Amino acid sequence: MISPYDVEDGVLTYRFYGRKNVAILGCPFNGGQARSGVETGPLHVLEHGLEEQLQSLDWTITSCKNLTFTPPASDPDEGKLKRPRFVSESTHKVASEVADIIKSGSFPLTIGGDHSLAIGTVSGVFSQFPDACLIWIDAHADINTPASTPSGNIHGCPVSFVMGLADPCPPQFEWVKPLLKANKLAYIGLRDVDSGEREILKKHNIAAYSMHHVDKFGIGKVVEMALERVNPDGSAPIHLSLDIDALDPQHAPATGTPVRGGLSLREACYICEALAETGNLVSMDIMECNPVLGIDERSVTSTISAACSLVRCAMGETLL
Secondary structure (H helix, E strand, O other): OOOOOEEEOOEEEOOOOOOOEEEEEEEOOOOOOOOOOHHHHHHHHHHOOHHHHHHOOOOEEEEEEEOOOOOOOOOOOEOOEOOHHHHHHHHHHHHHHHHHHHHOOOEEEEEEOOHHHHHHHHHHHHHHOOOOEEEEEOOOOOOOOOOOOOOOOHHHOHHHHHHOOOOOOOHHHOOOOOOOOHHHEEEEEEOOOOHHHHHHHHHOOOEEEEHHHHHHHOHHHHHHHHHHHHOOOOOOOEEEEEEHHHEOOOOOOOEOOOOOOOEOHHHHHHHHHHHHHHOOEEEEEEEOEOHHHOOOHHHHHHHHHHHHHHHHHHOOOOOO
């Protein structure tokens, strides 16, 4: 097993960075879907003590800021797509911020907000690490195109944009470059996939592991298979984009599109631990915590606590 860090002067460092510097980017954004409340997720995660938790793992917080997103005065639908200008302008802003964080030598940790933000995070990461691969942990594939989307909500479409599958590309998103190749993408935890998305996954031979695969092979083997597909020689940087609804609702109920039969908290933590162990993790998103949708304080706390646990595991926390 490759060590996740080298030791230099007693300081633990991830392979693609120098010292353990992390920049936390809060993205209180809800424009990619219809439910309010997801924009409050970043604040709840930070108020749960995430900064202190990372510092306890010897990370230096180089910056911690919340971006601001202002809806345009007019934002008519573009075909089926809802709020395309708001999503495009906001994700373009995120892409620039993430790229700048990497240029500064820090690990970008993006806290959402809805998952349409991944248009920005993936664009920013892959602009700096062109040979990176993407591990997408989610109940949903989020690879609908503007033509296939049944809802028009762009949080169900980000992967299609960064792969260049939105053809023709809506004019609002012409800035998005098709930086992600099909052989550099792997899904884990799928269990609610639209028919159009199934066709896309099969057509492009994308590595996709549903909860059926987790049940059949176990989470350890699934992670191993996913990494063998997208990073066979173990040398490429890894971007992790994690939707909290990948977890079963008993562990993370305060989210917009919960689906029963998901990952246990322990399985999700293992994924993050295993990616950290590769030494190749260069960035992470944690998305779709919606405290407003918690039925009580306990459900909100369990969701936010789970999100923090997943971040800690990706940032080097181990059981022993």
